[in-house]
Amino acid sequence: MSIVFDSERRTITLNTRQTSYQMKLSETGYLLHLYYGAGIEGDMSYLYEPADVGFSPNPVSKRLDRRWSLDILPQEYSSGNTGDYRLNALSCVNAAGVWGADLRYQSHSVRPGKYAVEGMPAAFDKGSECETLSVILADVSAGVEVELLYGVFEEKDVITRAVRIRNTGEGALRLEKAASACLDLPYGDWELLHFHGRHAMERIPERVPLLTGIETVSSRRGASSHQQNPFVVLCRPDTTEQAGECLGLMPVYSGSHRADIERDQMGSVRAVMGIHDEQFSWTLLPGESFSTPEVLMSFCADGLGALSRRYHRFLRHNVCRSRWTFRRRPVLLNNWEATYFGFTSEKLLNIAREAKELGVELFVLDDGWFGERCDDNRALGDWAVNEEKLPGGLNPLIEQIEAMGLKFGLWIEPEMVSEDSELYRAHPDWALTVPGRSPAMGRNQLVLDLGRKEVEDFLFETFSSLLSGHRISYIKWDANRHITDVYSRALPPERQGEALHRYMLGLYSLLERLTTAFPEVLFEGCAGGGGRFDAGMLAWFPQIWCSDDTDPIERLTIQRGTSYGYPVAAVGSHVSASPNHQDGRQTPFGTRGLVAMSGTFGYELDPGKLSGEEKEQIRAQIALFSELYELIQNGEYYRLEEEKHGPSFSAWEFVAPDKAEALLCLVVTHPESNPAPLHLRWQGLDENASYRVWRREFFGCALPIPSDTPELADERPTLSGSALLHAGYTLPRMYGDYPSVLVHLKKA
Ligand code: DGJ
8 A cells, every 4th residue: 555544643645665755634624745755654743843933824723823834834735825925836716806725625535546637648557556645625615626636656656746626616716826736845955956958959957056035947938848848856965866865846748837946934945836827827617627737756865867767767657658668669860951841752762762771760751841831931731742842742752762661751740830821821810829919920930729629620630631641650740939929719818828728738639639540650759859858748759859959969968968857768869960050060970879879869861971981880870779779778777977087078878677788878078188087987787797898889089099909809808797886997098079989788
């Protein structure tokens, strides 16, 4: 039993393998939060020494005990206007104009299995993995009922949370904020680790101490965004990759989101996470309810690396729904950086032919194949094939590509419409625009109002007939602008605050319908690169194009940042041309391959423009990737730490689940003339085993590597797991622009 109710002490404790989470039904009727952290036993109420701190209100039943205040005690789900001045999780107004809700415990129940979140992606139970706790709180006089839902995945050390809010009153209830989770951490120092960025440079980790006041990580862009990823980690100041306490909060949501972390007058920390409350309101008629997105919480006492690996496993096993999640993904070649819009069918076939010869398995036709789409200013919405570029339509092209022995994949951008399109001319009201105001443009396109059923149905019909009429094995689903001019012509003025979330519900419904109708198609998500790399999208897309930046050196930062929350098997990553198209940097072909291999792996270039030697490298890279596929995609991922006084590098590692083999990847990011030794320590190996250096391959070194002697390859030295973990490993000096190395160990 992972959920334990102690009726005497009135505590409810959620236990996972290594953690405990506890709440208490207090004598006042308020549901207090007592603890979240490493596994404990007993009633944690003793932690809260009563004290009158002044100017912190008391419930009327405690009017003579000024030491009892909602403003001081940790809460399970806070609402304003009742004496807690800290961040609220619920903000609502009823028909009488009453703001806030005085939420008191009503009942609770426990059942096997996992609750569902209506209309939204959420974690699922693969069979007896999860127990659900439902706690009902209510403000009876205000007509507000709140159901707090907890999914306890005991073995996974993950607790999920979501909230259902019901209008139990006689008139309308307007929600102005409905967070998914509120978590109080009453004691100790905490730091915030979050992942910010911009287009083509997503998910840069930033770790800051929490000061008194509020830190916010959010997106109000209608998408989870390149700018602030919906994943935050709270950690202790001394937490490192390999040790220390940390706690992750990740919403399963792809729209505007917000996480506020407040440190209050007493140094107590509260995190509130959910849908962004700006441009959000939701009207509930009597009897109606609203479900928030889910949040995945995990506490880990063993450092950031272990926390990441937990999220990797959980997302793959319990969130990704695609049949492709654990299937071997094809090595693809995408024509975008090879041709952009300037392709003919002959050009595409030449690229595909070369690609096939080099070992590529899937050819992907990117943007530009439909309507009058000769550039990115027009034709989105007109999903009929441009027969000037592709005579006879897609089928003759697909047939020829399949005849070469390749699978065929296609790019689409369903959620958008160009003003210059047949679709917009026929249905201008389907775009999100404000009446009487010129809309802000993004890539000269508008966003369709997916909250409208007829828009969702149109897109379902359009893309299901595309998929049923052609042999398409893979879809790249792009979205190249964020939302402005939020106004739905289908909603009355007082419900305009629902438009953004209704958009997400429409998008999720469309994705569910299409992926259910075409379960064999591999869908890759994309939003101008990694603008929607989140747990919500991963439910439908087992892989997501990680960034429009394909420079391997910048990708080191992007992919490392992404790895804090998301698994390598989800990271779309390709080898592209050098000089790189985004920043002009020149890098060795081998280093580009090594970085792309730590993802879904593919190419984004014209192989016809490569030298014979580079083509040979492609063959070798694909062979290597196939050999290492299991280890990379299903192994455990470790971020390795750089030694302060050595040369600058980025390094990461994969370890097989049974620790029988491991792979180290390292890229020198700043070569030096006379560098200190290149030394690091492996992680995750079996202490008691011996490992043989099975393969050690250097890429892009300008000078020969003196110590990479032929004997090394022949003798395959054996080193103990304990030595590699504790004494570490020293690599020969590497010179040149961005050289890299791969070291493959196998148990001796
Ligand atoms: C943005 C994507 O991230 C690119 O890979 C490419 O598909 C373009 N859109 C096409 O317009």
